[in-house]
Amino acid sequence: MPRAVLPYSLPLLLIILIGFAALSLTLGAYPLSLLDSLHALLGTGEPMAVQVVQDIRLPRTLGAILVGAALAAAGAAYQLLFRNPLVSPDILGVSSGAGLGAVLGLFLGLPSLGVQSLAFAGGIAAVALVIALGKAIQHADRTLVLVLTGVVLGALAGAITSLLKILADPYD
Structure with missing residues (x-):
């Protein structure tokens, strides 16, 4: 510009x-x-x-x-x-963690406030876990470790979300 x-x-x-x-x-x-x-x-x-x-x-x-x-x-x-100007919240697993929390809230039959609270907690937990794992790995580029850990955690949360969808009762 x-x-x-x-x-x-x-x-x-x-x-x-x-x-x-x-x-x-x-x-x-x-x-x-x-x-x-x-x-x-x-x-x-x-x-x-x-x-x-x-x-x-x-x-x-x-x-x-x-x-x-x-x-x-x-x-x-x-x-x-x-x-990086193209970064998104997916890079630290925030979206996947929040999605997992929301699906878990729905799976447990919680009211909407409970679903929203679990979604928020899932996003925060994902970032906390990525940061904790990033600090545990000492001998590498910190940014690279955060990105790779976030991608792996996002994939894991996505897999658990898919599992909960399969296990959920479609009529409930």
């Missing part, structure tokens, strides 16, 4: 983000105009619009922005750690 474009990228992206956030406050089953959404955001609109915007749409919009920022920060951390 040319250096002359870089100073204008961040303000432009911020304007686009604000525009889409404003648009998200207008769209839905209860349609509102941009002006109605602004009034509802300030609490001066009609009561139903105020409730829809402040209690439903604004928290969802802010949540989406925060989750997007967290995912971007995690992606940047991965890229910095592995010095």
Whole structure:
């Protein structure tokens, strides 16, 4: 990217983000105009619009922005750690570990909060195991050891996930 474009990228992206956030406050089953959404955001609109915007749409919009920022920060951390712009969460087995946790939660018949908790715990456990194994192997390139350990752990978690799918009752 040319250096002359870089100073204008961040303000432009911020304007686009604000525009889409404003648009998200207008769209839905209860349609509102941009002006109605602004009034509802300030609490001066009609009561139903105020409730829809402040209690439903604004928290969802802010949540989406925060989750997007967290995912971007995690992606940047991965890229910095592995010095590779094409790195993905699969490289440390996070996705496979989280998938295994979710499948295990479904296999055990847990409610959705339990499934989500097991998925989170599975992702964290996968990374912890990869890091522990990476520290145990001393005489090699650390990045290479982390990548290979993550790929192996991801394959193992994928195999266990497949086993649980086969063992699961298809009618339950």
